[in-house]
Amino acid sequence: MEAFQNIGIRRRLRRFFRRDGRALIFAMDHGFEHGPEDFTEVWEHVNPRVILKKVIRAGVDGVMLLPGIARVSGDVLNPNVGLMVKLTSKTNLRPKEDQFLQSPLGFVEDAIKLGADAVAATVYWGSPYEDIMMKQFAEVASIAHDFGLPVVQFSYPRGPYINEKYGKKEDYRVVMYGARAAAEMGADMIKTYWTGSKETFAKVVDAAAGVPVLLSGGAKAKNPLEFLKVVYEVIEAGGAGAVVGRNIFQRENPEPMIKAILRVIHRNEEPEEAAKAEGLI
Ligand SMILES: O=C(COP(=O)(O)O)[C@@H](O)[C@H](O)[C@H](O)COP(=O)(O)O
Secondary structure, eight states: OOOHHHHHHHHTTTTTOOOTTTTEEEEEEEHHHOOOGGGGGGGGSSSSHHHHHHHHHHTSSSEEEEEEHHHHTTTSOOOTTTEEEOEEEOOOSGGGGGGGEEEEOOOHHHHHHHHHHEEEEEEESSSHHHHHHHHHHHHHHHHHHHHHOEEEEEEEOOSSSHHHHHSSOOOOOHHHHHHHHHHHHTTTTEOOOOSHHHHHHHHHHHHTSSOOOOEEEOOOOOOOOHHHHHHHHHHHHHEEEEEEEHHHHTTOOOHHHHHHHHHHHOOOOOHHHHHHHTTTO
């Protein structure tokens, strides 16, 4: 017979991924990680309850929150939407050299109390603090897996050595390395950078050895089509979807953008077609 935990992990992964094995997850840890200024463009979205109601109504498959925001918005989180609770972070207030480290801000048990369907932790591969973040991730993964909770790694190559050796953190060779390292650590989902092309992102997907790889959204694109094209290529490359924050919450009315992303992810629609259907162009 299969271990109880395996059943739990599979069941909870289905709360994020539809039958096609893909997901759109709304990310909102920015108030902590970047600071509340990220909400300046649409200030009412600094209130998590306001933006979460909008994104859930628009049909996202899951949300990714830090523990305190999951707590204050618990009652607006529809139980059909997967809840991912991230257990490490950093503020933008730290000295520059310490920005290459993420610290624990909650525990697996807190996520369980909040009804989480998955937990997440970041590893900055290549950072001078890589060792600390590896240990943090290993501990989170070991405890979470014991409880039947899937674990997501935010796998981000980052640090002075990465810049020196690869020129930029989005170089596919190092993104692919980070994805492989995440898979080797036992991640159930990997969230990472866009590498700039379908061909290079396909290499990242291959390196992840079957563990679903999701795009980390990034800064708000100049126009919606530009972002939809990236999501389209991620899917074409075999990616499992996207975890998106600013391209959603920095829009006054995020609904058309969410629906267009969902069309690309779940219906394989071309970016132009999806954008037109939702009145974005
Ligand atoms: O990983 C994060 C930040 O990464 P960063 O240090 O800004 O490269 C998270 O805060 C976000 O949840 C993630 O980037 C997804 O949100 P967007 O990038 O789409 O805003």
